[in-house]
Amino acid sequence: MQGKKQYQEKLFSNFQLSERVPEDNFYRRLNKVLDLDYLYTLTKGYYGSSGQKSIDPVVFFKLYLVGYLENIISDRKLITHCSMRLDILFFLGYDIDEELPWHSTISRTRQLFPETIFEEVFTKVFELCVSAGMVSGHTQAIDSAPVKANASMDSLELKVPEEELEAHLRKVRHISNRDKDKPFREAKTNKATKVQQTLSAHQKELQAISSRNNKWSKEQNGRPGAGNKGARYTSNKTHYSPTDPDARISVKPGKAVKINYLSQLTVDTNQHVITDIKAYHADGKDNQQLPDIVKRVKRRLWNAGLLWENCIADTGYSSGDNYAFLEKNQLKSFIPPHGTYKGGPEGFTHIQSGNY
Known part of the structure; x- marks a missing residue:
């Protein structure tokens, strides 16, 4: 007889997460060997003694570990993904009816901890791998x-020398039409320091950039995306990102120019x-x-x-x-030598048997 499944939600149900996650599940096995309780002592100094309770620091770092293992870089997507996985909920210590932390809480907590905390966690996990004979x-x-980087090419701004801004801008108007006025997408706040906003390139480098820009302008009609009115030549010598001043403009062969x-x-x-x-x-x-x-x-x-x-x-x-x-x-x-390497000195003969 053919069966037909009818779904009807129960008002009450008896459900235990531990019974639904198999013993050989990756996250269950990881949960047994990964002890992060030392984080409570390590991060205690970054919290106040009153107010609303924060996200558990152990949960925070476990979420980041899940993000790495599942290849998820978005906090919002990470929370959504975790809420749909029983094994990950078990790994985090959350039941199916418990709300996971809000994605913005993850971002704020990340900004709370300094680099040394993340370095310490990495070292502790590395030591666990060494103890297990994996290294x-x-x-x-x-x-x-x-x-x-979390920054847009559209928000790039011109670096300025230590002279008057307007005087400098009059000199560099030719660099690009995009740089004449305000950025295409102006940043809400400029996080760059005075040093990062200051032009560091010397005159010879600026002349080279100008020459490349002129060449680029003449040839841009044949380039992909040349029809875009926002096309421009950018350089780390002349531009910076106000939203992420430490990021730099870079490109890989065959890829688009990005801030990385x-x-x-x-x-x-x-x-x-x-x-x-x-x-x-x-x-x-x-x-x-x-x-x-x-x-x-x-x-x-x-x-x-x-x-x-x-x-x-x-x-x-x-x-x-x-x-x-x-x-x-x-x-x-x-490490193989660069392609321009021509070998040893003239007349050199390598004796393979004696390696000399």
Whole structure:
């Protein structure tokens, strides 16, 4: 006989979340090994002694962990996603009839804690991975990726020198039609410091920018999006973002120009555990960041009692100074040289058997 399911909500029901989440579920297993209770002591100084209770700091960091694991960067989408998943609710310690924190609460709490708190949490989780035997420390792979900043290209403003603003603007009107008046989308508040608003490029750099702009103006009819009346040439030397002054204009081949940060990620090759991550200015190059990355990773591995021997990275990290730096730190570098590298000195012959 054919069955037909009829749904009718019950006024009362007997339901336990723990019975619905399988024992082998990822978040249930993670909940057993991840102890974040130390956060109560670590973050206590950032809360007052009276007023409405805040979001539980453990819940806050668990939400961020879920966001990373589920690849969700929007606070609003994260809360919606978590409310629909029984296993995540169980991981967070919420029942099905409990409201999750409001998405704006997540944003405000993120602004409450300094960078050191997030660094401490990362280190604690890293130590748990080391204790579980997931990190060997022997070989570390380094790579970078642009991370879009929470800022719009339309809100970019011109940097000004330390002379009168109007006098300077009269000189640079030719840079772009978009820069003649106010920004296309003016920021509500300008968060940039006086230094960040001040023009730092010297005269030679400005002349080079002007030349590129003239060339760009002549060729722009053949460029994608050239018909857009808002098309303009932008540079970190001449423009800044008032909403996110630390972000920088950058572009990858074949991609649109955006305001980004540059994320540098280091991974242990044993079980692909992240051993270090940090955001840098997007106008910097990978090889400029390598020494700082190595110092950070080496310190963290040393504190965990691990010895780092091999460093793997792509060509973007290659430079003579970096090779010398890695050798000085007793690290074997597996970084291919830049394409313009021509090999050893003239007449040099490599004896493979003796490696000399």
